Amino acid sequence: MGLESHLRGCKESGRKILVPYITGGYPGWQDAIRACAANGADAVEIGIPFSDPVMDGPVIQRASQAALEAGTTPQSVLEEVPHLDVDIPLAVMTYFNVVHHDGPVRFANRLVAAGVTGCILPDLPLEESGEWCEAADAAGVATVMLAAPTAPDDRLPRIVDRCRGFVYSVGLLGVTGERDSLAATATALAERLLPLTELPVLVGVGVSNAEQAATACRVADGVIQGASMVRRLIESGPDEVGRYVAEVRAAIDA
Amino acid sequence: MTIAAETRSLMGEPDDSGRFGEFGGRFVPETLVPACQELERAFHEAWNDPVWREELASVLRDYAGRPSGLTECHRLGEQLGLRLFLKREDLNHTGSHKINNVIGQALLAKRMGKTRLVAETGAGQHGVASATAAALLGMECKVYMGAVDVERQALNVFRMRLLGAEVEAVHSGSRTLKDAVNEAMRDWVATVGDTHYCLGSVMGPHPYPFMVRQFHRVIGEEARTQFLALVGEDPDLVVACVGGGSNAIGIFSGFVDTDSRLIGVEPAGGAAVSRGAPGVVHGMRSFLMQDEYGQVEEAHSISAGLDYPGVGPEHSHLASIGRAEYPNVTDAEVIEAFQLLSRTEGIIPALEPAHAIAWVAREAAQLQGQTVLVNMSGRGDKDVGQMMDVLKDRLG
Numbered sequence A: 001m002g003l004e005s006h007l008r009g010c011k012e013s014g015r016k017i018l019v020p021y022i023t024g025g026y027p028g029w030q031d032a033i034r035a036c037a038a039n040g041a042d043a044v045e046i047g048i049p050f051s052d053p054v055m056d057g058p059v060i061q062r063a064s065q066a067a068l069e070a071g072t073t074p075q076s077v078l079e080e081v082p083h084l085d086v087d088i089p090l091a092v093m094t095y096f097n098v099v100h101h102d103g104p105v106r107f108a109n110r111l112v113a114a115g116v117t118g119c120i121l122p123d124l125p126l127e128e129s130g131e132w133c134e135a136a137d138a139a140g141v142a143t144v145m146l147a148a149p150t151a152p153d154d155r156l157p158r159i160v161d162r163c164r165g166f167v168y169s170v171g172l173l174g175v176t177g178e179r180d181s182l183a184a185t186a187t188a189l190a191e192r193l194l195p196l197t198e199l200p201v202l203v204g205v206g207v208s209n210a211e212q213a214a215t216a217c218r219v220a221d222g223v224i225q226g227a228s229m230v231r232r233l234i235e236s237g238p239d240e241v242g243r244y245v246a247e248v249r250a251a252i253d254a
Numbered sequence B: 001m002t003i004a005a006e007t008r009s010l011m012g013e014p015d016d017s018g019r020f021g022e023f024g025g026r027f028v029p030e031t032l033v034p035a036c037q038e039l040e041r042a043f044h045e046a047w048n049d050p051v052w053r054e055e056l057a058s059v060l061r062d063y064a065g066r067p068s069g070l071t072e073c074h075r076l077g078e079q080l081g082l083r084l085f086l087k088r089e090d091l092n093h094t095g096s097h098k099i100n101n102v103i104g105q106a107l108l109a110k111r112m113g114k115t116r117l118v119a120e121t122g123a124g125q126h127g128v129a130s131a132t133a134a135a136l137l138g139m140e141c142k143v144y145m146g147a148v149d150v151e152r153q154a155l156n157v158f159r160m161r162l163l164g165a166e167v168e169a170v171h172s173g174s175r176t177l178k179d180a181v182n183e184a185m186r187d188w189v190a191t192v193g194d195t196h197y198c199l200g201s202v203m204g205p206h207p208y209p210f211m212v213r214q215f216h217r218v219i220g221e222e223a224r225t226q227f228l229a230l231v232g233e234d235p236d237l238v239v240a241c242v243g244g245g246s247n248a249i250g251i252f253s254g255f256v257d258t259d260s261r262l263i264g265v266e267p268a269g270g271a272a273v274s275r276g277a278p279g280v281v282h283g284m285r286s287f288l289m290q291d292e293y294g295q296v297e298e299a300h301s302i303s304a305g306l307d308y309p310g311v312g313p314e315h316s317h318l319a320s321i322g323r324a325e326y327p328n329v330t331d332a333e334v335i336e337a338f339q340l341l342s343r344t345e346g347i348i349p350a351l352e353p354a355h356a357i358a359w360v361a362r363e364a365a366q367l368q369g370q371t372v373l374v375n376m377s378g379r380g381d382k383d384v385g386q387m388m389d390v391l392k393d394r395l396g
Helices: A003-012 A029-038 A058-069 A074-083 A096-102 A104-114 A130-139 A156-162 A184-196 A210-217 A227-235 A238-253 B003-008 B030-047 B050-062 B074-080 B098-111 B125-137 B147-152 B154-162 B177-191 B208-231 B246-252 B313-320 B331-345 B351-367 B380-390
Strands: A017-023 A044-047 A090-093 A118-120 A142-144 A167-170 A201-204 A222-225 B023-027 B070-072 B083-088 B116-121 B140-146 B166-170 B195-197 B237-241 B261-267 B277-281 B283-288 B371-376
Touching (some): A104 A130, A227 A238, B030 B208, B074 B331, B116 B125, B116 B177, B140 B147, B140 B177, B154 B166, B154 B380, B208 B246, B237 B351, B246 B261, B246 B371, B261 B313, B283 B313, B351 B380
Parallel strands (some): A044 A090, A090 A118, A118 A142, B237 B371
8 A cells, every 4th residue: 555645635624643562573563563453553664673663762772772683683673574465555664774775666576466555774875865766666665754853944845755655753852762842943943844834743752652643633634653562562461562553653643 | 186186096986876886875764864965065075174174184183193103013914924004093092993974974974063971882092082072063962882892892982981972772673883873874864954874884874985085084194105105115004904994995095006915804703895795775886795585684893893794885996806805814713813913013902903904814824025004093992891801721
């Protein structure tokens, strides 16, 4: 299912968008994704673990390392995707060396073969994205670009122009992980981005619970939640992830 | 050196995307892109400002002790059948070449209005140098160091704390230099407003590989002048150890446009150039030790300062165009070289430049009668504790 068409549909119908992140290869990850889909997620971001995840905080680092130690590879994650049997679009999030090593065209084709329709590469900024984006566009994979609070005004339109699927509005200065409160920058950046694009603008990084998700959704079109999902997967398993997705869904729909 | 001369050099400026040939670039989280751009602008302004350059030169002279000397090693040279010279970066303040770069970056950070430095460190030499510069300029300093290295370089950990820096042990991944870089970048992503990332080698996103090389050019420029005065011609070989590769880049820059052979010696367990493939990590495209899926492999070296699976992009470029060679030596050869230089010359080398000595000693039969300049990038005091364990049966 196309990531962009599905999420644009949500936005147009006034439905706030919830995109959980789950680390591929961590024990129970497939059931966690099914639980997300069954409890109101609009898409899922599947992490392909990388040895040096510089945008990730301790929780996702821990899950990535455990998955790698268990023998997870990009291929082993992608081979499982067709068997997930969920009716929402799936994107992958990984780091650029995984793509670079495989080669952009081959990696894009692998995503398509697995039924993945979006890709997020947090260490591939606009200036370096040309070769990958060309391959992804040709294959029909939506490349989601990140916009950060540090971007000057003249940079944001260029990022948004290169964006497919949705715009990833980075919620704070920092790496992924749960925080006690939603940073003021979270909604401020979304407010700057919304007039620039018809794509859904989703706030991610530092959106840590249902209440914060609801706050972010009063401005943005939706949220991405990673560390709070993965922590529940680590501590309690896939069922708890599903219960939590339902809780966030209810909060952003209220 | 004039701009025109730099452009003609084999080690000129990188292109607009920060690449040396096909290596380099700026692969960082979007949050850091504006900070890298700001740093690039600020560095160019400062580097072209004669007043600032004079300030840098005076701190290097009056505080760090430059110029460093050039020593001919008569006894070891005779034993090996060649003429051996050392560029004495080990005699700099804080004990290594690292101070050149750190003074430059700290002065630049101050000029940019930053109040805090973060740094990664392997052996602790860059961490000590960063802590020193922060103390000198009244800045806050936090140093990330792999937990394995915190253990094997306890003396440097204490030195950093004594200098007022905060040292945080990194427990993720391989718990060595690579993971310390990750953690320093994570810190910078969160603190980029008031913090400068004082990166310790010619690696990372543009402009770091270029900027750090410019700060270390002084090694090569001094060495060439000193060598010509002493010997009357350029050396046949210029040899330096390579982890990220900053001391090697520094000395190579003085000789890249001469006929001298340039030799960068990597540890056998961290031989990015000879055993790696092009990859992207820590903000740069360069040779990288990685598995068949692009996961970065852990390096293993007796020397914490070279325990790094990548290498600076300009080294990848120099290797790919055939201008420099990158052989490697084993830990056992390094342990021998560490003792050899100590006994024949009264100079206890750091384990890092002991790699360069080890290569010269191993290859001596092919180098008979030649002139060999080695960059003695640091002194061995920091390694004495570790080597006491290694050599206890022999020197007990």
